[in-house]
Amino acid sequence: MNARERMLARLRALAGPATGALPAPPRPKPSGDLVDAFLAQLEATAATFEQLEDMGAIGARVLDYRRRMGLVGPTAVAPALRELAWPTELAVEFGSTDGRAPLAVSRALAGIAETGSLVLVSGPQTPTLLNFLPDHHLVVLDAAQILLHVEDGWACLGPDMPRAVNLITGPSRTADVEQTIQLGAHGPRRLHLLLVSG
Amino acid sequence: MPEGVASPRGFQERARAALADPVLRQAMDRARSGFVDKRARAVDALPEFEALCDAARDVKDFSLERLGALLEQYEAKVLAAGGRVHWAETAEDARQAVLAICAGAGARKVAKGKSMAGEEVALNAALEGAGFDVIETDLGEYIVQLAKEPPSHIIAPAVHKTREQVAALFEANHPDLERRLTEIPELVGEARRVLRQQFLTADVGITGANLLVAATGSHVLVTNEGNGDLCSTLPRVHIVIAGIEKVVPDLDGATTILRVLSRSATGQAITTYTSLFTGPKRDGDPDGPEEFHVVLLDNGRSDMLGGELRDMLRCIRCGACLNHCPVYTAIGGHAYGAVYPGPMGSVLTPLQWGLRETADLPFACTLNGRCAEVCPVRIPLPELLRRLRVRIHQQDAKPGRARRGLALWAWLARRPGLYHRSAGVGVRLLRLLGRGRGRVPRLPLAGGWTRGRDLPLPQGSTFFEQYRKGRRR
Numbered sequence A: 001m002n003a004r005e006r007m008l009a010r011l012r013a014l015a016g017p018a019t020g021a022l023p024a025p026p027r028p029k030p031s032g033d034l035v036d037a038f039l040a041q042l043e044a045t046a047a048t049f050e051q052l053e054d055m056g057a058i059g060a061r062v063l064d065y066r067r068r069m070g071l072v073g074p075t076a077v078a079p080a081l082r083e084l085a086w087p088t089e090l091a092v093e094f095g096s097t098d099g100r101a102p103l104a105v106s107r108a109l110a111g112i113a114e115t116g117s118l119v120l121v122s123g124p125q126t127p128t129l130l131n132f133l134p135d136h137h138l139v140v141l142d143a144a145q146i147l148l149h150v151e152d153g154w155a156c157l158g159p160d161m162p163r164a165v166n167l168i169t170g171p172s173r174t175a176d177v178e179q180t181i182q183l184g185a186h187g188p189r190r191l192h193l194l195l196v197s198g
Numbered sequence B: 001m002p003e004g005v006a007s008p009r010g011f012q013e014r015a016r017a018a019l020a021d022p023v024l025r026q027a028m029d030r031a032r033s034g035f036v037d038k039r040a041r042a043v044d045a046l047p048e049f050e051a052l053c054d055a056a057r058d059v060k061d062f063s064l065e066r067l068g069a070l071l072e073q074y075e076a077k078v079l080a081a082g083g084r085v086h087w088a089e090t091a092e093d094a095r096q097a098v099l100a101i102c103a104g105a106g107a108r109k110v111a112k113g114k115s116m117a118g119e120e121v122a123l124n125a126a127l128e129g130a131g132f133d134v135i136e137t138d139l140g141e142y143i144v145q146l147a148k149e150p151p152s153h154i155i156a157p158a159v160h161k162t163r164e165q166v167a168a169l170f171e172a173n174h175p176d177l178e179r180r181l182t183e184i185p186e187l188v189g190e191a192r193r194v195l196r197q198q199f200l201t202a203d204v205g206i207t208g209a210n211l212l213v214a215a216t217g218s219h220v221l222v223t224n225e226g227n228g229d230l231c232s233t234l235p236r237v238h239i240v241i242a243g244i245e246k247v248v249p250d251l252d253g254a255t256t257i258l259r260v261l262s263r264s265a266t267g268q269a270i271t272t273y274t275s276l277f278t279g280p281k282r283d284g285d286p287d288g289p290e291e292f293h294v295v296l297l298d299n300g301r302s303d304m305l306g307g308e309l310r311d312m313l314r315c316i317r318c319g320a321c322l323n324h325c326p327v328y329t330a331i332g333g334h335a336y337g338a339v340y341p342g343p344m345g346s347v348l349t350p351l352q353w354g355l356r357e358t359a360d361l362p363f364a365c366t367l368n369g370r371c372a373e374v375c376p377v378r379i380p381l382p383e384l385l386r387r388l389r390v391r392i393h394q395q396d397a398k399p400g401r402a403r404r405g406l407a408l409w410a411w412l413a414r415r416p417g418l419y420h421r422s423a424g425v426g427v428r429l430l431r432l433l434g435r436g437r438g439r440v441p442r443l444p445l446a447g448g449w450t451r452g453r454d455l456p457l458p459q460g461s462t463f464f465e466q467y468r469k470g471r472r473r
Helices: A003-013 A034-044 A055-068 A150-155 B011-019 B022-044 B049-065 B067-080 B091-104 B116-120 B123-129 B139-146 B163-173 B184-201 B227-233 B251-266 B301-305 B310-314 B326-331 B342-353 B370-374 B381-394 B400-413 B416-433 B447-451 B463-472
Strands: A048-052 A075-077 A092-094 A103-107 A110-112 A117-121 A136-142 A164-168 A190-196 B084-088 B109-112 B133-136 B204-207 B211-213 B218-223 B237-243 B273-277 B291-297
Touching: A003 B067, A003 B084, A003 B301, A034 A048, A034 A110, A034 A190, A048 A055, A055 A103, A055 A136, A055 A190, A110 A150, A117 A136, A117 A150, A150 B251, A164 B227, B011 B326, B022 B251, B022 B326, B049 B067, B049 B251, B049 B310, B067 B084, B067 B211, B067 B291, B084 B091, B091 B123, B091 B204, B091 B237, B091 B291, B109 B123, B109 B184, B109 B227, B116 B123, B116 B237, B123 B133, B133 B139, B139 B163, B139 B184, B163 B184, B184 B227, B204 B227, B211 B251, B218 B227, B218 B251, B227 B237, B227 B273, B251 B273, B301 B310, B310 B342, B326 B342, B342 B370, B342 B381, B370 B381, B400 B416, B416 B463
Parallel strands: A048 A190, A075 A092, A075 A103, A103 A136, A136 A190, B084 B291, B109 B133, B109 B204, B204 B237, B237 B291
Antiparallel strands: A110 A117, A117 A164, A164 B273, B211 B218, B218 B273
16 A cells, blocks of 8 residues: 555555535624725735726826836736737836746736735736736726625636635735834835726 | 753753853843744734644644555655655654765755754765765754754744854854945845855755645745745755654645744744745756755654654654743753753653653753743644653653652652641641741752742742631631
């Protein structure tokens, strides 16, 4: 017998009675309007947001953000957003990033009102490194995709799991020095949501 | 390891030294209330918290009842996603599996995310011994790696360090750093700068897993820094090392546990990054590792499953029992001399090292019960520690003096007349010793006990003397 068979044989011998299914566990109940609850949670995690009427305004808003923050260098953008009009000043590069772009724009699959989280998945159109390497992470989300619970986010995934599903809740942080929270540990220092309501 | 610590033996000496260490005292004081207050606020903000803890316990029990079947299901899904699964019965098996993967990949540099299973099998020493460059990327783990120490807390590895100590470590280890840093933001920025280069040049990334999801073949990784996600995405090979007890049936069960895990650990409703990973990069994916491996670690866990300490397998490594333990918060994690400190460690360490090496640990507990009250999966820690005390006594693993003392007490307790008379004498003696002070600062024959605390003065007579007096009235 190899290690796998020995381990499984031991575990099988100790298996308990296969009792029925688990009862449905309780879930937190956020109060009020779904979008308001989501944005309140998002702000509580030190993320920022702005609301847009339609996708057409995204290029201009990203440019405005870049100027406000005084950023130089290219802007890494998820191929999923390739069809939008991007100002040349942004020096947009579609695809993943090696960390040289100070700013990345990605597209979220869903928002979770319970926690203020954004659900992002890996795929040809949505590189994972955009979520982690740049200092500034901008995320585009349709307001219609704001859901109540984390479980509702999982339900958007479909039968084939992507390699990575990232629930992102605020900018990167650490409390490893004297339990004092400091933003911008290894991931983005700032997380900014572009919420599209149209 | 701190100076020469290689086993949990010598707990009492290390605990005494820790109590007398003013820098440790300062670091623990700065951190302690933070943990407790943050958790309390998160729990107060969620009316369903206690019900969720019951549900999380049920998910763990449900999973433990069918552990083998769930692991097989998980394995099949990982294989289907293009990953590989390695079964490790012992710590040595796990080390060999990881070394073989790294060697097979022609790796030189290994970037590690924080993994307690990795600590448990002493992975870093094995990798370094085989000639690999190993870099811890969690800030706390990086700090203790520079200090050549083990972590002192399961979620805050450098909780015993002050910012001044961290600054000195960076100054000594970062050659291009021009001045001694003083502020926390500077220190975090410096670690980010140095470690970013390491992420980008590592060949292998190694992380732990907070949960394994049988239905999807995914593992869940919970972090705040984002280092775990970088370790899982940048290097061309990703290895996960996880205890077999981490598996749950599905994403809903995982979510119930996540809700109580982050609140209990850091007081967050959810951590900044809660990620699900399934296999290596897919066709067309612009990033992600080409190879994905999972090492499933037993190392004594299946023995626990069949024994009286089975409840311990529910542990989700949140650290709440450490943060609420008066012993842990007084002496810090290194005094325990083991990978897992505090109440949860005092149950796990004896199982992994044997009772004789660790006989002091289950006694490093006042049985105050705070750990069990805050445990999000309802592990009856004081009861488990008590069971270990019984075993230690039965196996004669306690030092002779404690055993002789207990034997004397038992001999007396079986002779009620003599017992009551000696108790009366004892009470009067103690009153004499503590006269005018209301307490006894030093007790003959029990100097060890009174070295760290005073004995309150008895109330004048024994219980039975007072009882008889009361009945006569």
